[in-house]
Amino acid sequence: MNTNVTETLQFNCTTCPSECLLTVEVERDADGAVVKVRFVTGNSCPRGDKFAHQELTCPMRVLTTTVAVSGGDEALLPVRTAEAIPLALHAQAMDLIRGLAVDAPIRMGDVVLPNLLDTGTDLIASMDIDSA
Amino acid sequence: MATFDMRNERAEAGATEAVQTQAFDVVVIGGGPAGMAAALAAHKAGARVAIVEREQHLGGILRQCIHPGFGLSHFKQELTGPEYAQRFIDQVRATNIALFLDSMVLGIDSGASTEDAAVHTVTLMSPTGMLQLTGRAVVLAMGCRERTRSEIKIPGSRPAGVFTAGLAQRYINIENLKPGSRAVILGSGDIGLIMARRCTLEGISVEGVYELMPYANGLRRNVKNCLDDFGIPLHLSTTVTRVIGHDRVEAVEVSQVDEHLAPIPGTERVVPCDTLLLSVGLIPENELSVAAGVELDPRTRGAVVDQNLQTGVPGIFACGNVLHVHDLADNVTTESERAGAAAAAYALGGDAGASAAGPGCELTVSPAGIAGYALPGRITTVALTKLNFRVRRPVDAARVRIIAGSEELFAGKVRPFKPSVMESFPLPAKVIQRALGLGVSEIVLSVDPVEEA
Numbered sequence: 326m327n328t329n330v331t332e333t334l335q336f337n338c339t340t341c342p343s344e345c346l347l348t349v350e351v352e353r354d355a356d357g358a359v360v361k362v363r364f365v366t367g368n369s370c371p372r373g374d375k376f377a378h379q380e381l382t383c384p385m386r387v388l389t390t391t392v393a394v395s396g397g398d399e400a401l402l403p404v405r406t407a408e409a410i411p412l413a414l415h416a417q418a419m420d421l422i423r424g425l426a427v428d429a430p431i432r433m434g435d436v437v438l439p440n441l442l443d444t445g446t447d448l449i450a451s452m453d454i455d456s457a
Numbered sequence: 458m459a460t461f462d463m464r465n466e467r468a469e470a471g472a473t474e475a476v477q478t479q480a481f482d483v484v485v486i487g488g489g490p491a492g493m494a495a496a497l498a499a500h501k502a503g504a505r506v507a508i509v510e511r512e513q514h515l516g517g518i519l520r521q522c523i524h525p526g527f528g529l530s531h532f533k534q535e536l537t538g539p540e541y542a543q544r545f546i547d548q549v550r551a552t553n554i555a556l557f558l559d560s561m562v563l564g565i566d567s568g569a570s571t572e573d574a575a576v577h578t579v580t581l582m583s584p585t586g587m588l589q590l591t592g593r594a595v596v597l598a599m600g601c602r603e604r605t606r607s608e609i610k611i612p613g614s615r616p617a618g619v620f621t622a623g624l625a626q627r628y629i630n631i632e633n634l635k636p637g638s639r640a641v642i643l644g645s646g647d648i649g650l651i652m653a654r655r656c657t658l659e660g661i662s663v664e665g666v667y668e669l670m671p672y673a674n675g676l677r678r679n680v681k682n683c684l685d686d687f688g689i690p691l692h693l694s695t696t697v698t699r700v701i702g703h704d705r706v707e708a709v710e711v712s713q714v715d716e717h718l719a720p721i722p723g724t725e726r727v728v729p730c731d732t733l734l735l736s737v738g739l740i741p742e743n744e745l746s747v748a749a750g751v752e753l754d755p756r757t758r759g760a761v762v763d764q765n766l767q768t769g770v771p772g773i774f775a776c777g778n779v780l781h782v783h784d785l786a787d788n789v790t791t792e793s794e795r796a797g798a799a800a801a802a803y804a805l806g807g808d809a810g811a812s813a814a815g816p817g818c819e820l821t822v823s824p825a826g827i828a829g830y831a832l833p834g835r836i837t838t839v840a841l842t843k844l845n846f847r848v849r850r851p852v853d854a855a856r857v858r859i860i861a862g863s864e865e866l867f868a869g870k871v872r873p874f875k876p877s878v879m880e881s882f883p884l885p886a887k888v889i890q891r892a893l894g895l896g897v898s899e900i901v902l903s904v905d906p907v908e909e910a
Contacts, residue, residue: 336685339678341529342785346677386682387525389537390658391630398513400633403523403539412686419658433543451523452516452539453546 328355331363336380338373345369349377385409388418392437394454397429403451404437410444418442429456476580478589481507481555482804483797484579486562486745487598489517490786491777491793493545495596498797500552504804507555507590509562509581515549516542517600518623519786521630524651526678530787541786559584565595565749565773577772594772594800597746597760598793601739601778603648606700609737611643613699618706622648622736629659637732641709642666643697647675647784647877649736654683656734664728665690667697667711669718672851676784676877697733698725706731739782749773756830757781763835764842765799766792774800781832781845784879792845820892825860825903827852827874836900839893842884844902848874852906857882860901861892871907 329352338345350363365377379385387409391401410418418441427437431454438448483499485492488510500506514520519527522538529535532544549556560583567580579590603621620628620636626648628634640656642649645668653663666684671694673680684691692711698720699710708729712720741759743751751768754761759780760768767774776796777789818839824831829849836842848855857869857880866888874880882902892900 337677337681339681342787344677384686386686387535387537389523389525391523391633393633399631401631403520403537403630405523405525405537405540415658433540451537452520452543 329353329360334381335367336377338368338376340372340376343369345373347373347377349381351381384412386412386415388415389451390419390422392422393426394429394431395426396456397431397454398457399454402427402431402437402454404448405451406441406444406446407449408446410441410446414442414444422448429454476587476589478578478591479507479555481505481590481592483507483594483596483800484509484577484590484592485596485598485797486565486579487517487600487777487779488512488515488556488558489598489600489777490519490542490545490789491600491779491796492517492596492598493542493549494790494793495598495774495776495797495800496554497545497548497552498794499594499596499801499804500554500797502798502801502805504594504801505555506552506801507557507592508549509557509560509579509590511559511561513559515546515556515558521623521627522651523630524655527786530785531790538786545790557581557583557588557590560588562745563587565745567748575772593804594774595749596793596796596800597743597751597768597773597775597779598777598796599742599745599779601741601782603735604738604740606735609735611697611700613710614702616700616702616704616706618702618731619700619733619735622646622652622734625732625734626652626655629655635659635661636734637661637706637730639664639730640732640734641697641711641728641730642734642736644668644736644738645670645673645675645680645691646736646738647679649734650675650679650683652734652736653689654687657687657689661732663687663689664730665692667692667695669696669714670694672876674877696720700733701727702731706733709733739778741779741782743779746773746775746779751775754830754832754834756824757832759832761834762832763837764833764840765803765838766796766833767799767803772800772803774803781830781847781879784877788879788881818889818893819898820889821899823899823901825901826858826905827855828902828904829876831902836884836889839889840886842886842889844882844884845879846882846902846904847879848876848904851875854908855904855906858901858903858905859884859888860903861895861897861899864891864895866891866900874904 347367352361389405435450482504485496519538519542527541625636698712701708713724760775774796776793820836832845859867
């Protein structure tokens, strides 16, 4: 009755500049969902193992983009999510962020939008923008 | 305003030699990551320091690199480019380092000779007029610029819509301009990959990334996070062979290439698009250096330097992308801190500093095998020396060898090498001593592929 299939994947860990090439064996159910990450090799530190598990269940990425500034000495404020958020939410987050505007001055780390899409993660300023 | 009036009076008097001069120990040209790190290191060493920056703000190209991936080695956390820059801007602002922003350097030692030959003169045009800054040491930190369409000679018409990837990045991230709606990207360098993701997020569809070589040129993290995440195809061994369109790009023709990188007839495919982004390499921006008499290495297109990052012109140092193109800003910082500290030591050391090279050590360093370059090109001190190099093609198994004359002085362990990664190798003092003992004038850094057992 067990229709699960085992698959071997290769991808790079992006936690640090070493970019270890990971070989990962995963067990998927009939719908293709990951049931279990069986083993991870190729990582030179424990972070690779953690990364592989996360990557196969819910890949997380920091989202960066820009927000319009009024009254600043730059037209755009670079922003980031304070922590990585699910990659699957990036397109929806962009739709939301596109409509935002902020007033100068802004300091790096200022919260531009709290709790982005209920992720518990804030959208924050990446740089100072002074008044024009 | 007062300054402007003064200048007019001077012009009427015809006294060109009355250009205002300010004295420093170290003058840093460029306010990006290299310039800021060099200036901070020189300041820390006790030097009076000035930074000249042509833009209105410090930060350089990091201001438009809004993506994460910076700071993993220097700050032990992942930062965006602007965050990485802001941390250094804050440090610079907390010092008395003099800032000349919106100011373009016109020349180094190009005007009338100073009374003291050991002092360099940097002539610049600032918003208040022409200025001269003097310093015993100058640090070149001007960065690099992008190769353009004319440098890779893509045939076809010349419509609007062909941009270097970094220019499109500036339009989107700084100037709030949209370069087009449907893009093709030529070149899988990091900027091209980053822009594939950035365009996609901003609603500009990316048809694909095309790469002449049979491998991706950017970092693996960027291929994964910028292409794989968005299902953007990477076409290897394929290039753009024609630009189509009259007023605006309407399409590009792409062709597969053979092992000699020549387009294969019959493989042409027309890809409709309105924008072509080029990410086809970077060139150190060295016009000022050459005009100042600095010798360049044809391999890096940056200055030939010694282990202290001093160029062939005493007192002129170079660091960051103007010296050789780096893949990580963190490495630029590390290198530039060395250059800034060495520049300060030179400037403050008096004549002793100038002639501290000592007798008996004058070695050139040359690349061999698949090493594309070796830096520094000269070694004048017997001490642990950091060598940087980059391979010309990817290999699964190769080793670094240090050779002097016919003797192998060192052989590293076998490991893979990629052209996208700038490698560093600590050359032990005893290896330099052995080379000198052999009576040679050159040591060779060779990266040699190893047949797998």
